[in-house]
Amino acid sequence: MSDTRGLQSDSRSISFGSSVFGDDELRICGDLKGKRVLELGLYGTVPNCVTVAASGAKAIAIDSSSDNIARARHAAQNAEVVVEFHQGDLADLGFILSPNIDLALCVHHIDSDTDIARLFRQVHRVLKPEAGFVFAVTHPMSAIFDGNDATARRRYGDATPTIGEYAMALQRANFTIDVMYELTPIHQPHAVTPTVLVVRARKLGS
Helix, strand or coil, X not given: CCCCCCCCCCCCCCCCCCCCCCHHHHCCCCCCCCCEEEEECCCCCCCHHHHHHHCCCEEEEEECCHHHHHHHHHHHHHHCCCEEEEECCCCCCCCCCCCCEEEXXXXXXXXXXXXXXXXXXXXXXHEXXXXXXXXXXXXXXXXXXXXXXXXXXXXXXXXXXXXXXXXXXXXXXXXXXXXXXXXXXXXXXXXXXCXXXXXXXXXCCC
């Protein structure tokens, strides 16, 4: 089955979801020109790694799906940019031998099946000191509902890690959170809960 996450990704800006503001509005990734940026999991028909490469970054991406990588290569060729692709589990970052990444980015590839402790440790290992790790996930509160149904269908934390679990995993991996956004859909400003949680954490230590 093909991965349809992020089909509305905007190639002009880093996307955090198909119906929420991107980094052109949130401005948490910063100027990436000349920076080394790692995308963990390809997101969108024009993946974020292609967007950052077009902005002048050295883009690296890892994804478990060969089909996703093939589509991303095609998008990079169309955009006339170079992206270094690797196939594997998101935490399999052995191809990065030293802490030389300026920004790690993971959009909608972390869920209840992800070993977040292992992933966060590996991301910490490859980042430069004080570099940022930005990730976007389904908001844990929205995961208790089905679509626009205002009736809770599952307990908080059953379908996704809780905000507290994300925060504790980051702290244990030696990150500090400096930005957090709880985003509602642009076309549903009065939604019952936010739908996307965006976090920026900074690496502590070396």
